[in-house]
Amino acid sequence: MTIMTTALHDPRSLSAPAFAAVRRGSRSDVALQRTLKNPIRCAGVGLHSGSRAEMVLKPAQVNAGIVFRRIEPTGRWVDIPASWQNVVDTRMCTRIGFTGGPSVALVEHLMAALAGSEIDNALIEIEGPEVPIMDGSSAPFMFLIECAGTVEQSAPRRALKILKEIEVGTSDGLVRLGPSATPTFSLDIDFDSPVIRRQQAEMKLVNGTFKSEISRARTFGFLHEFDQLRAAGLARGGSLDNAVVVTADGVMNEGGLRYDDELVRHKILDAVGDLYLAGGPLFGRFHGHRSGHRLHHAALVQLFADPSAWRWVEIPAVAAAVDGRFAATA
Numbered sequence: 001m002t003i004m005t006t007a008l009h010d011p012r013s014l015s016a017p018a019f020a021a022v023r024r025g026s027r028s029d030v031a032l033q034r035t036l037k038n039p040i041r042c043a044g045v046g047l048h049s050g051s052r053a054e055m056v057l058k059p060a061q062v063n064a065g066i067v068f069r070r071i072e073p074t075g076r077w078v079d080i081p082a083s084w085q086n087v088v089d090t091r092m093c094t095r096i097g098f099t100g101g102p103s104v105a106l107v108e109h110l111m112a113a114l115a116g117s118e119i120d121n122a123l124i125e126i127e128g129p130e131v132p133i134m135d136g137s138s139a140p141f142m143f144l145i146e147c148a149g150t151v152e153q154s155a156p157r158r159a160l161k162i163l164k165e166i167e168v169g170t171s172d173g174l175v176r177l178g179p180s181a182t183p184t185f186s187l188d189i190d191f192d193s194p195v196i197r198r199q200q201a202e203m204k205l206v207n208g209t210f211k212s213e214i215s216r217a218r219t220f221g222f223l224h225e226f227d228q229l230r231a232a233g234l235a236r237g238g239s240l241d242n243a244v245v246v247t248a249d250g251v252m253n254e255g256g257l258r259y260d261d262e263l264v265r266h267k268i269l270d271a272v273g274d275l276y277l278a279g280g281p282l283f284g285r286f287h288g289h290r291s292g293h294r295l296h297h298a299a300l301v302q303l304f305a306d307p308s309a310w311r312w313v314e315i316p317a318v319a320a321a322v323d324g325r326f327a328a329t330a
């Protein structure tokens with residue numbers, strides 16, 4: 001697994017004078033859309049397929065959104081907008097594409113990094129069926145985006161404002177979306193494991209808290225489930241280099257956990273990534289109880305089905321001073 005941090009030259013990226021011209025014509029009272037300054041390449045293994053994948057993150061035009069360009073070995077390609085409407089599978093990870101056609105799996109950790117880096121527009125070229133798992137978290141993608149640099153664009157950012165509460169699921173697992181002046185993610189997990197049991201956490205997604213509190217949290221799995229996953233054709237690329245492996249009496253990874261409650265933090269990371277498939281940041285409150293990719297997607301389907309439950313809003317340029325500290329109770 002390698003990360004190549006050399007930014008590639010791309011004539012489509014804005015030159016300094018062009019960018020200045022765009023900025024002069026923009027409004028100063030709203031936050032502006034953002035894209036990458038330069039293309040940047042990375043490569044790694046797919047967690048579930050075990051296939052090697054190469055990926056280039058590239059700048060994209062205003063209002064392009066996040067688009068995955070799946071490139072086939074033949075050189076042919078197809079564009080898949082990163083939208084909840086293109087989700088085709090939510091078992092073990094979130095896969096977007098076209099039913100019976102090309103798809104890209106495990107988009108959520110990269111989507112979370114793009115959300116945490118406030119990137120609105122990017123073209124993700126990928127050779128392979130799955131986004132590389134890297135170290136199992138969003139941190140390597142955050143690093144890539146920082147190396148590429150980011151630029152403001154000429155149009156206002158938009159956020160998805162939640163106007164009323166919606167809920168999907170049952171007492172065994174549910175997602176609730178509701179109004180909030182501050183983007184807030186809370187989640188609890190409850191596993192039948194002496195190592196994890198119940199963990200609960202809440203995070204206000206402001207002032208860089210995603211990077212400092214969430215981005216390094218790795219995906220996880222239980223040792224006893226590993227063989228079942230392999231038999232189902234999943235987790236072929238899984239290893240202690242890219243997942244926390246939980247046993248009956250601890251974690252197998254040398255060095256242990258990155259945070260005491262790394263697992264619930266990773267579940268928040270997943271939720272941030274899955275909810276970014278809405279097409280913009282969430283101005284509202286997300287709460288998940290034992291939730292996963294399926295319920296995250298179901299919540300967006302239900303939300304968008306009710307036009308009175310949401311609307312797109314512009315984001316003020318100067319966000320209110322909010323204490324974004326991570327609050328957790330184990």
Ligand SMILES: [Zn+2]
Binds near residue numbers: 108109219270
């Ligand atoms: Zn995950």
